[in-house]
Amino acid sequence: MSHIRSSNDRRSSISFWDVVTEAVSGLTARPGRTALTILGTVIGLAALVATLGISQTAGNRIVGRFDELAATEVFVTARPPTLSSPDNTMPWDSPERLRRLDGVVAAGNLSVIDLGNTLVSTSSVRNPTERTDFRLSVQAVSPGLFEAVRARLATGRLTDQLMSERGEKVAVLGATAAERLGISGVEQLPAIRVGDQVFLVIGIISDVARQFDLLAAVIIPEGTAQNLYRLSAPETVVVETRIGATSLIARQAPHALRPDNPEGLKVAFPAEPQRVRDAVQSDLDVLFLLLGGVALLVGAIGIANVTLVSVLERTGEIGLRRALGATRRHIAVQFLIESGVMGFIGGVVGASLGTLAVVAVSAVQTWSPVLEPMIPIAAPLLGTIVGLLAGTYPSIRAARLEPVESLRSAT
Amino acid sequence: MSIIQLERVSRHFGVQAPIHALREVSLDVESGEWVAIVGPSGSGKTTLLNILGLLDRPTSGTYWLSDRDVSSLSEGARAGVRSREIGFVFQSFHLISHRTVTENVMMSDIYRGGDRSTRRLRAVQALERAKLSHRSDYLPVRLSGGERQRAAVARAILNSPRLLLCDEPTGNLDTATGNNILDLFEEMHDDGMTIVMITHDPEVAARSQRQVHIIDGHLTEAA
Numbered sequence: 095m096s097h098i099r100s101s102n103d104r105r106s107s108i109s110f111w112d113v114v115t116e117a118v119s120g121l122t123a124r125p126g127r128t129a130l131t132i133l134g135t136v137i138g139l140a141a142l143v144a145t146l147g148i149s150q151t152a153g154n155r156i157v158g159r160f161d162e163l164a165a166t167e168v169f170v171t172a173r174p175p176t177l178s179s180p181d182n183t184m185p186w187d188s189p190e191r192l193r194r195l196d197g198v199v200a201a202g203n204l205s206v207i208d209l210g211n212t213l214v215s216t217s218s219v220r221n222p223t224e225r226t227d228f229r230l231s232v233q234a235v236s237p238g239l240f241e242a243v244r245a246r247l248a249t250g251r252l253t254d255q256l257m258s259e260r261g262e263k264v265a266v267l268g269a270t271a272a273e274r275l276g277i278s279g280v281e282q283l284p285a286i287r288v289g290d291q292v293f294l295v296i297g298i299i300s301d302v303a304r305q306f307d308l309l310a311a312v313i314i315p316e317g318t319a320q321n322l323y324r325l326s327a328p329e330t331v332v333v334e335t336r337i338g339a340t341s342l343i344a345r346q347a348p349h350a351l352r353p354d355n356p357e358g359l360k361v362a363f364p365a366e367p368q369r370v371r372d373a374v375q376s377d378l379d380v381l382f383l384l385l386g387g388v389a390l391l392v393g394a395i396g397i398a399n400v401t402l403v404s405v406l407e408r409t410g411e412i413g414l415r416r417a418l419g420a421t422r423r424h425i426a427v428q429f430l431i432e433s434g435v436m437g438f439i440g441g442v443v444g445a446s447l448g449t450l451a452v453v454a455v456s457a458v459q460t461w462s463p464v465l466e467p468m469i470p471i472a473a474p475l476l477g478t479i480v481g482l483l484a485g486t487y488p489s490i491r492a493a494r495l496e497p498v499e500s501l502r503s504a505t
Numbered sequence: 506m507s508i509i510q511l512e513r514v515s516r517h518f519g520v521q522a523p524i525h526a527l528r529e530v531s532l533d534v535e536s537g538e539w540v541a542i543v544g545p546s547g548s549g550k551t552t553l554l555n556i557l558g559l560l561d562r563p564t565s566g567t568y569w570l571s572d573r574d575v576s577s578l579s580e581g582a583r584a585g586v587r588s589r590e591i592g593f594v595f596q597s598f599h600l601i602s603h604r605t606v607t608e609n610v611m612m613s614d615i616y617r618g619g620d621r622s623t624r625r626l627r628a629v630q631a632l633e634r635a636k637l638s639h640r641s642d643y644l645p646v647r648l649s650g651g652e653r654q655r656a657a658v659a660r661a662i663l664n665s666p667r668l669l670l671c672d673e674p675t676g677n678l679d680t681a682t683g684n685n686i687l688d689l690f691e692e693m694h695d696d697g698m699t700i701v702m703i704t705h706d707p708e709v710a711a712r713s714q715r716q717v718h719i720i721d722g723h724l725t726e727a728a
């Protein structure tokens with residue numbers, strides 16, 4: 095049996111189990127009061143555990159829903175020319191240069207052609223009763239763009255390198271544009287008129303994964319745009335990377351495209367999932383952790399207060415214990431254990447309630463609950479520490495009582 | 506062989522205009538003696554008993570308990586002496602209200618690190634000696650005054666201390682009940698226990714073997 099004091103047998107000593115038994119019996123003597131005292135700590139720790147658990151669960155959820163596409167896209171554009179850097183253009187072979195980088199899956203140029211008030215219409219028959227000309231965006235692309243935006247072909251074919259090199263007047267329509275123009279297939283070799291130029295529609299795309307305005311656009315080969323509209327340089331390079339490679343590619347791209355003037359290019363890529371989650375979590379956490387912390391503080395004050403009251407009430411008992419041979423240390427340890435046990439129980443109950451809350455919220459939201467296993471384990475530990483800290487001052491007060499005075503003052 | 510030897514022990518309270526609760530008290534108590542300390546209220550009886558019980562230290566003078574100078578012992582060692590060698594019986598019982606009689610009696614064993622396995626048995630035996638076995642599972646609130654004091658006596662004698670110190674043990678009891686407690690003391694005295702008992706009641710004091718009077722902090726042997 096271990097003794098708190100055993101080095102000098104002339105001193106009084108109490109076994110570990112006796113001191114714990116005495117402390118616990120002090121608590122069970124007033125079960126209602128003990129339960130109420132613990133309540134604050136329970137609420138505080140339940141709030142902390144629930145907050146951490148729910149935000150972890152929600153954070154996991156946000157990551158799960160986080161558009162995987164956003165994690166794989168990079169856009170490179172030229173900055174507007176300045177006096178110090180007048181030539182910020184991107185080269186025509188940007189897609190080829192980028193595809194050489196490890197981590198790039200696809201890349202393509204995309205340039206919006208400014209046609210002023212020029213309208214687009216189906217060239218063939220003009221129906222005077224119906225409006226047949228529309229203001230549609232015309233976008234010039236390099237062949238790789240379709241892959242970079244994950245375009246899905248509904249019918250026909252896409253423009254290719256040869257068409258671009260020859261400057262052929264061919265166009266691919268986005269699904270919305272095709273619908274407005276009344277074109278549903280390419281078997282009839284439909285043609286459209288853009289201003290005074292006529293283009294043969296060779297394909298219709300039904301969907302893209304990014305750059306959704308392509309669906310409402312007339313898409314023509316880059317080479318054709320150079321000839322007809324004097325497009326001098328690509329406006330944007332759309333890059334699809336492997337997952338997790340965006341920041342790396344974003345750093346490398348300007349050097350690959352313009353080793354002589356990398357600062358002239360601007361790279362845009364969405365924040366990576368980890369950082370998105372961190373941001374969301376810290377927003378959620380700060381508020382609720384603050385609430386939990388305040389509740390815990392209130393709980394600690396509650397334990398301190400009640401332990402102090404109990405010391406004052408039990409002055410006679412303390413005097414008796416001193417007469418029976420208790421040292422100041424024995425008295426202090428007993429009250430410390432009492433408050434520590436209250437904190438521990440508060441931690442256990444709080445962690446259980448908090449975990450239940452996480453499970454309940456997850457069930458309502460049909461999320462899968464996520465809770466770091468350390469959190470419910472750490473809660474009783476934190477509760478014990480809170481209880482011990484709260485009990486420190488009352489314990490010192492109890493230990494300082496003079497036996498003669500305490501025996502005299504009480505019944 | 507003397508168990509208590511006080512040599513010119515004084516106890517003053519306060520610094521400016523100190524109260525002289527004890528003035529150069531010298532007292533020898535032989536092992537096995539039953540001594541009554543008699544005196545009016547405020548004369549210094551409790552102060553003397555607190556010093557004898559190592560709950561208080563004299564301002565000056567020396568206290569030899571079982572032939573060792575306990576005035577110079579550390580607080581921890583004095584607590585150890587209290588736990589092993591001294592039993593207390595107070596006028597107001599000092600029982601813990603939420604514990605049964607047996608549990609109250611067992612309490613005097615914990616600070617001497619007594620054997621847990623035999624503790625309850627020893628408490629039962631002490632309650633037998635105090636003639637309270639039939640109330641061993643009661644809570645103190647359900648006991649009469651005399652029964653409460655019997656419980657306190659059982660607690661005091663659990664470890665067979667050499668010295669039993671009693672401050673007005675019959676002060677809260679009627680004469681008949683008080684006499685029962687004194688009968689108990691007489692039995693323990695016959696068994697060889699040293700008893701020092703405070704009282705202001707001459708009839709109670711008359712039950713003891715020897716009386717000392719204390720007036721205004723001065724101790725005098727009764728004729």
Ligand SMILES: Nc1ncnc2c1ncn2[C@@H]1O[C@H](COP(=O)(O)OP(=O)(O)OP(=O)(O)O)[C@@H](O)[C@H]1O
Pocket residue numbers: 518519524525526544545546547548549550551552553705
């Ligand atoms: N802690 C203290 N501080 C100041 N004065 C004290 C203290 N303890 C006792 N006294 C004083 O010392 C004197 C003796 O007190 P003590 O308690 O020993 O008296 P007593 O003989 O036990 O009286 P009673 O029969 O009423 O219990 C009293 O005048 C008392 O006021």
Ligand SMILES: [Mg+2]
Pocket residue numbers: 550551552672
């Ligand atoms: Mg007194």
